[in-house]
Amino acid sequence: xxxxxxxxxxxxxxxxxxxLALYSSMAVGSKYNLPEPQxxxxxxxxxxxxxxxxxxxxxxxxxxxxxxxxxLKHRKSLGYKAANFHHSTSVEIIWTVxxxxxxxxxxxxxxxxxxxxxxxxxxxxxxKATGYQWMWGYEYLQGEGEGISFYSKLSTPRxxxxxxAPKGENYLLEVDNRVVVPVGKKVRVILTAxxxxxxxxxxALGIKQDAIPGFIRDTWFQADAPGIYRGQCAELCGxxxxxxxxxxxxxxxxxxxxxxxxxLSASAVKTSMHTDK
Amino acid sequence: xxxxxxxxxxxxxxxHHPSGIMRWVTTTNHxxxxxxxxxxxxxxxxxxxxxxxxxxxxxxxxxxxxxxPELFNQFxxxxxxxxxxxxxxxxxxxxxxWQVPMMIGAPDMAxxxxxxxxxxxxPVAATLLVGSFFVPGGAAAGGWTFYxxxxxQGGLGVDLMIFAVHIxxxxxxxxxxxxxxxxxxxxxxxxxxMKMPMFVWTWLITAYLLVLVMPVxxxxxxxxxxxxxxxxxFFNAAGGGDPVxxxxxFWFFGHPEVYIMILPSFGIVSEVIPTFSRKPLFGYSxxxxxxxxxxxxxxxxxxxxxxTAGMPTVGQLFFMYATMLIAVPTGVKVFNWTATMWRGxxxxxxxxxFSIGFIFLFVIGGFSGVICAxxxxxxxxxxxxxxxxxxxxxxxxxxxxxxxxxAYYWIPKWTGRMYNETLGKWHFWLSMFFFxxxxxxxxxxxxxxxxxxxxxxxxxxxxxxxxxxxxxFGFGTTQLLFLYIMISCIRSGEKAPQxxxxxxxxxxxxxxxxxxxYHSFEKPPIVN
Numbered sequence: 005x006x007x008x009x010x011x012x013x014x015x016x017x018x019x020x021x022x023x024l025a026l027y028s029s030m031a032v033g034s035k036y037n038l039p040e041p042q043x044x045x046x047x048x049x050x051x052x053x054x055x056x057x058x059x060x061x062x063x064x065x066x067x068x069x070x071x072x073x074x075x076l077k078h079r080k081s082l083g084y085k086a087a088n089f090h091h092s093t094s095v096e097i098i099w100t101v102x103x104x105x106x107x108x109x110x111x112x113x114x115x116x117x118x119x120x121x122x123x124x125x126x127x128x129x130x131x132k133a134t135g136y137q138w139m140w141g142y143e144y145l146q147g148e149g150e151g152i153s154f155y156s157k158l159s160t161p162r163x164x165x166x167x168x169a170p171k172g173e174n175y176l177l178e179v180d181n182r183v184v185v186p187v188g189k190k191v192r193v194i195l196t197a198x199x200x201x202x203x204x205x206x207x208a209l210g211i212k213q214d215a216i217p218g219f220i221r222d223t224w225f226q227a228d229a230p231g232i233y234r235g236q237c238a239e240l241c242g243x244x245x246x247x248x249x250x251x252x253x254x255x256x257x258x259x260x261x262x263x264x265x266x267x268l269s270a271s272a273v274k275t276s277m278h279t280d281k
Numbered sequence: 282x283x284x285x286x287x288x289x290x291x292x293x294x295x296x297h298h299p300s301g302i303m304r305w306v307t308t309t310n311h312x313x314x315x316x317x318x319x320x321x322x323x324x325x326x327x328x329x330x331x332x333x334x335x336x337x338x339x340x341x342x343x344x345x346x347x348x349x350p351e352l353f354n355q356f357x358x359x360x361x362x363x364x365x366x367x368x369x370x371x372x373x374x375x376x377x378x379w380q381v382p383m384m385i386g387a388p389d390m391a392x393x394x395x396x397x398x399x400x401x402x403x404p405v406a407a408t409l410l411v412g413s414f415f416v417p418g419g420a421a422a423g424g425w426t427f428y429x430x431x432x433x434q435g436g437l438g439v440d441l442m443i444f445a446v447h448i449x450x451x452x453x454x455x456x457x458x459x460x461x462x463x464x465x466x467x468x469x470x471x472x473x474x475m476k477m478p479m480f481v482w483t484w485l486i487t488a489y490l491l492v493l494v495m496p497v498x499x500x501x502x503x504x505x506x507x508x509x510x511x512x513x514x515f516f517n518a519a520g521g522g523d524p525v526x527x528x529x530x531f532w533f534f535g536h537p538e539v540y541i542m543i544l545p546s547f548g549i550v551s552e553v554i555p556t557f558s559r560k561p562l563f564g565y566s567x568x569x570x571x572x573x574x575x576x577x578x579x580x581x582x583x584x585x586x587x588x589t590a591g592m593p594t595v596g597q598l599f600f601m602y603a604t605m606l607i608a609v610p611t612g613v614k615v616f617n618w619t620a621t622m623w624r625g626x627x628x629x630x631x632x633x634x635f636s637i638g639f640i641f642l643f644v645i646g647g648f649s650g651v652i653c654a655x656x657x658x659x660x661x662x663x664x665x666x667x668x669x670x671x672x673x674x675x676x677x678x679x680x681x682x683x684x685x686x687x688a689y690y691w692i693p694k695w696t697g698r699m700y701n702e703t704l705g706k707w708h709f710w711l712s713m714f715f716f717x718x719x720x721x722x723x724x725x726x727x728x729x730x731x732x733x734x735x736x737x738x739x740x741x742x743x744x745x746x747x748x749x750x751x752x753x754f755g756f757g758t759t760q761l762l763f764l765y766i767m768i769s770c771i772r773s774g775e776k777a778p779q780x781x782x783x784x785x786x787x788x789x790x791x792x793x794x795x796x797x798x799y800h801s802f803e804k805p806p807i808v809n
Contacts, residue, residue, distance in 0.1 A: 060648040086626035090561040117657040167344040200431040218518020221591035238664040246735030
């Protein structure tokens with residue numbers, strides 16, 4: 005009696021510990037899953053991915069539950085005699101129709117997100133990003149900060165890549181000039197490239213778009229919170245494809261205003277020096 | 282495979298074929314040609330595998346250690362091209378050569394001389410591909426999809442690759458026309474289309490897909506060639522062209538190509554599962570229709586590889602829905618295999634283990650396929666390790682596992698000898714373990730934001746990359762065990778009976794001795 009009680013207690017403890025382990029591994033978050041979403045689109049993507057994983061898990065357990073039950077029970081070594089059925093129209097219709105219904109359930113929210121992602125109309129500001137082998141160029145075309153432009157290159161020292169110096173915290177994900185944007189504003193990014201294909205990708209903002217030489221593409225994001233969000237070029241662009249990161253710094257409105265003022269006066273100094281000559 | 286040759290007796294003057302190397306150069310025998318296809322593809326599998334080992338060695342730790350970025354890109358590019366065009370596709374053609382005539386009761390392939398020619402083109406193309414590492418500038422480095430303008434920038438290696446693709450395409454087209462003609466015209470009396478074994482059905486449909494899309498690939502590499510050397514601007518915006526048009530044309534070939542590599546494996550698995558369940562295949566006609574629907578749908582989904590290239594909303598939605606639809610016939614197949622096993626009397630020899638492993642892992646690849654089809658999620662995972670994990674689940678644990686299943690299943694008929702069952706099971710379980718160790722963690726890498734085709738990565742990706750590399754080295758080494766099992770089977774395996782698998786029902790087991798004679802079915806059998 006006492007022993008049995010003990011056993012059921014240890015089962016409960018084991019279940020509790022493993023559930024805790026599962027949740028804590030999920031809490032580590034970005035290591036096993038998409039990064040924590042920082043925009044409404046990224047949030048949609050994150051939620052739909054979780055939702056799809058649950059659907060897949062249920063189907064997986066259903067199909068392989070049946071299959072592995074069969075593998076365990078319907079063995080010749082257990083003396084099981086084979087049946088001889090080989091089709092059933094009604095069953096076949098059922099398992100054609102049910103997947104169709106599941107797909108509709110999956111497609112509905114995805115369709116809404118696609119339409120939202122493609123809506124680049126009435127932005128608060130517009131930034132043009134140009135892919136080069138191997139760096140990004142940015143021009144603030146419209147909105148607060150109009151006229152700012154700069155290049156953004158990997159700032160990780162060569163020695164770290166060649167294993168001659170210890171690697172820093174943001175190894176390969178740090179740049180000399182970050183793209184700075186204000187929080188809560190709709191930023192339209194228009195993209196092109198100077199030489200070959202590149203792709204501008206910031207996972208936390210749920211944005212990825214190829215940059216195509218000779219053509220213009222656009223996309224948008226609206227960051228929920230100030231912070232620094234890192235991404236990388238996502239389209240093979242040659243030798244240093246792995247070495248052209250993207251770093252977006254989202255600032256509160258007043259910080260952003262100060263940054264804009266500093267950038268514009270710096271470029272004004274540059275221009276006046278140029279005219280003085 | 283001397284055993285096959287040695288057993289040819291009493292078949293008239295046709296047997297006075299040359300011996301030694303000239304036998305293989307001049308042969309028109311479908312069994313000889315099938316054997317050459319299989320050895321060739323295994324050799325290419327080892328070459329492509331060696332490149333994969335190089336890639337995983339570089340990615341074992343962050344930082345650049347072994348391969349400089351440019352060489353790393355050459356490795357990833359050639360790994361893809363060699364595995365797709367050199368290993369997987371020729372291996373299936375090898376199976377078709379051996380099995381299609383025997384399974385339909387035909388004496389040989391319809392165009393025997395052309396069959397020889399389509400094989401002997403392959404070593405030429407392979408030489409060009411492998412040799413391109415040693416030309417100035419090295420091999421092509423623009424990925425196996427060779428998107429321009431990057432591939433327009435490359436050196437001589439890109440031209441060698443283009444020429445190799447032309448040759449491989451010609452070989453594939455000839456091979457498929459041969460298979461179509463053989464299946465449509467040379468079936469034994471009584472074998473109607475709807476009585477053909479599933480392997481033959483899947484190859485018939487695959488061959489039509491090949492004839493449809495290989496010319497498209499040939500066209501697009503030719504356009505790339507003229508862009509590179511003859512001043513055209515098909516894919517150059519400065520001259521009025523469009524780099525994205527290349528992607529559309531490439532993937533119009535490329536997506537059916539994916540099914541070209543998986544449909545014959547469905548066929549192999551559909552032979553193996555009923556045999557070892559001792560029960561007929563469930564839903565034969567729905568299997569045929571599902572295969573045909575997958576093939577037709579596969580021609581309307583190509584742009585799902587290009588969701589980040591920038592497409593109108595309607596385009597994205599169309600390609601998303603069409604792609605999701607493929608899950609339906611694919612699901613039907615999985616359900617049918619499960620229903621075939623249900624209430625069977627199963628045994629678990631190596632071919633059956635590889636087939637069950639195939640279904641289990643292919644379904645995981647199918648799930649990640651549906652997830653990739655959802656445009657918003659694809660925006661995040663496109664060109665990341667998630668996609669790498671996805672397509673290795675369908676190509677390695679899909680196509681390759683089915684090829685292993687087929688090799689173990691038919692090797693007794695081909696050589697007259699049994700393989701070592703214990704070692705075969707070791708091969709399966711080691712492959713299963715190391716495959717998942719290599720590729721399962723890559724899902725996490727992709728979700729967490731690691732792009733594909735990079736030689737070095739940020740520190741948060743370090744531990745999963747190390748696990749993946751260890752798995753890859755284990756998987757690569759395990760395949761040498763397969764080579765050992767096959768060679769020892771051919772040389773010194775136990776003699777196999779005519780029908781070593783008691784559940785087998787197709788003609789090669791029921792009507793032919795083991796090993797299959799050099800010329801089989803000179804008089805067609807009657808199928809009732």
